[in-house]
Amino acid sequence: MKFRISQIALVVAGCMAPALGHATNGYFSHGYGIKAKGMAGVGIALPQDAMAAATNPAGMAFVGNRMDVGLDVFMPAREAEISGNVAGLNGTYDGDGRNMFFVPDFGYNRMINPNLSVGVVVYGNGGMNTTYEKSPFSAWGVTGTTGVDLTQLFIAPTVAYKITPDHAVGVSLNLAHQRFSAYGLQPFTMMSAAPTKVTNNGEDSSSGWGVRVGWTGRMSDTLTLGATYQTKTKMGKFKEYAGLFADGGDFDIPANYGVGIAFKATPKLTVAADVQQIDYSGVGSVGNSMAALMSGIPLGGANGPGFGWRDMTVVKLGASYQYSEKLTLRGGFSTTRQPIPSSEVTFNILAPGVIENHLTLGATWQLGGGKELSVAYMHGFKKTVSGGLPPGMPPAGFGGGTADLRMSQNSLGVAFGWQF
Numbered sequence: 001m002k003f004r005i006s007q008i009a010l011v012v013a014g015c016m017a018p019a020l021g022h023a024t025n026g027y028f029s030h031g032y033g034i035k036a037k038g039m040a041g042v043g044i045a046l047p048q049d050a051m052a053a054a055t056n057p058a059g060m061a062f063v064g065n066r067m068d069v070g071l072d073v074f075m076p077a078r079e080a081e082i083s084g085n086v087a088g089l090n091g092t093y094d095g096d097g098r099n100m101f102f103v104p105d106f107g108y109n110r111m112i113n114p115n116l117s118v119g120v121v122v123y124g125n126g127g128m129n130t131t132y133e134k135s136p137f138s139a140w141g142v143t144g145t146t147g148v149d150l151t152q153l154f155i156a157p158t159v160a161y162k163i164t165p166d167h168a169v170g171v172s173l174n175l176a177h178q179r180f181s182a183y184g185l186q187p188f189t190m191m192s193a194a195p196t197k198v199t200n201n202g203e204d205s206s207s208g209w210g211v212r213v214g215w216t217g218r219m220s221d222t223l224t225l226g227a228t229y230q231t232k233t234k235m236g237k238f239k240e241y242a243g244l245f246a247d248g249g250d251f252d253i254p255a256n257y258g259v260g261i262a263f264k265a266t267p268k269l270t271v272a273a274d275v276q277q278i279d280y281s282g283v284g285s286v287g288n289s290m291a292a293l294m295s296g297i298p299l300g301g302a303n304g305p306g307f308g309w310r311d312m313t314v315v316k317l318g319a320s321y322q323y324s325e326k327l328t329l330r331g332g333f334s335t336t337r338q339p340i341p342s343s344e345v346t347f348n349i350l351a352p353g354v355i356e357n358h359l360t361l362g363a364t365w366q367l368g369g370g371k372e373l374s375v376a377y378m379h380g381f382k383k384t385v386s387g388g389l390p391p392g393m394p395p396a397g398f399g400g401g402t403a404d405l406r407m408s409q410n411s412l413g414v415a416f417g418w419q420f
Contacts, residue, residue: 038362039318040332044260057170087399097131146184
């Protein structure tokens with residue numbers, strides 16, 4: 001080809017840097033690549049394009065020579081309602097000061113020989129954003145906007161190898177970059193080991209790396225299985241928010257893994273399912289409980305308080321139907337238990353990642369000459385999590401009462417693919 005794929009990947013990464021936004025399974029995306037997103041994120045045993053490596057790197061051995069470029073427009077709606085609070089926090093707070101996010105992705109795969117492929121994928125791993133133009137903490141003197149913004153970008157060079165004509169293994173080196181900012185959190189400075197490193201310090205960033213490995217096996221003409229594992233991605237610390245996140249600003253990306261199955265029920269219909277596990281509890285800033293404050297451990301301290309998120313097990317079911325030679329239709333549904341216990345709603349006013357169920361639709365049109373156009377739609381059904389606010393939290397009382405966290409989501413994506 002007359003251009004350098006590495007240069008394209010860097011250009012796409014540069015475009016993504018200011019655009020990444022929210023995610024859906026906790027703060028992870030419900031899927032990677034527009035085709036997979038149209039099937040609720042299913043892809044561990046069903047590689048469909050050059051974005052396959054983002055889900056299972058072994059799948060790249062089966063997608064051939066191709067390039068895919070996609071753009072997903074993500075539109076979350078998030079809200080917090082506080083009642084029964086004696087400190088003056090009662091009210092309904094709209095977290096949608098920013099409510100539209102553009103999430104591009106890019107994948108390229110080249111077959112070096114019939115058994116060996118090399119490629120690269122660039123994608124937003126996930127993120128979290130709340131923008132409360134009316135601050136939930138205004139009763140404590142906060143003026144202006146309150147919120148947080150987290151984005152995570154992966155650039156993943158990938159190698160896949162067919163150990164037999166029907167079985168492949170693959171590995172991706174995940175080169176990760178993340179950015180974070182927080183504002184309007186002045187009340188929490190009283191609870192921090194580093195009060196000047198909690199809020200309103202602009203945008204901070206950190207980089208790191210991890211590995212994803214996978215296997216894909218065609219067990220018969222109709223049945224394919226897959227498995228994948230991604231290590232915890234070790235990241236540098238957010239130094240400007242060393243007083244907010246546990247262990248002086250540590251914010252690694254959790255390990256996750258899963259298994260998948262794809263079954264060709266008829267020559268035109270394929271059904272597939274994935275089970276994915278996300279180990280949020282393995283990252284202190286995400287998994288540690290805010291109850292640590294009551295034990296005297298400050299924000300930012302060693303093994304300090306976090307968002308209190310549980311691990312997640314996500315079950316995804318999708319179907320693909322070849323309606324005609326030029327049109328393929330897709331649909332899917334995924335379900336999980338959201339990660340926020342009712343006892344952890346206080347801090348999660350800033351990060352209400354409570355979605356449990358997603359419904360998706362998608363389609364691909366063949367344009368001729370190896371080119372195709374794909375679309376995907378996702379709806380995350382509204383979910384509410386309620387819990388009590390602590391009556392006291394040293395050194396200042398929080399005022400008790402109840403907080404209700406709500407979220408729903410929609411996204412619409414399009415991708416152009418080229419088989420060459």
